[in-house]
Amino acid sequence: MCMVGDVPEFDIEKIEMDLKEYVCLDCENRFKGLGKSIICPACKSSNFETVSVEK
Numbered sequence: 102m103c104m105v106g107d108v109p110e111f112d113i114e115k116i117e118m119d120l121k122e123y124v125c126l127d128c129e130n131r132f133k134g135l136g137k138s139i140i141c142p143a144c145k146s147s148n149f150e151t152v153s154v155e156k
């Protein structure tokens with residue numbers, strides 16, 4: 102059985118699953134981040150909470 106070739110949609114779905122939404126506790130900016138070292142893009146703060154996004 103051949104491997105599925107270029108199917109970028111799968112990669113996009115995977116990335117979206119890992120994306121979490123955060124709200125900055127300093128400036129209340131909402132942003133999405135990926136990975137471990139996340140900072141607020143607006144004020145560079147690392148004070149944030151995860152926002153649970155359920156569809």
Ligand SMILES: [Zn+2]
Pocket residue numbers: 125126127128129130141142143144145146
């Ligand atoms: Zn901020």
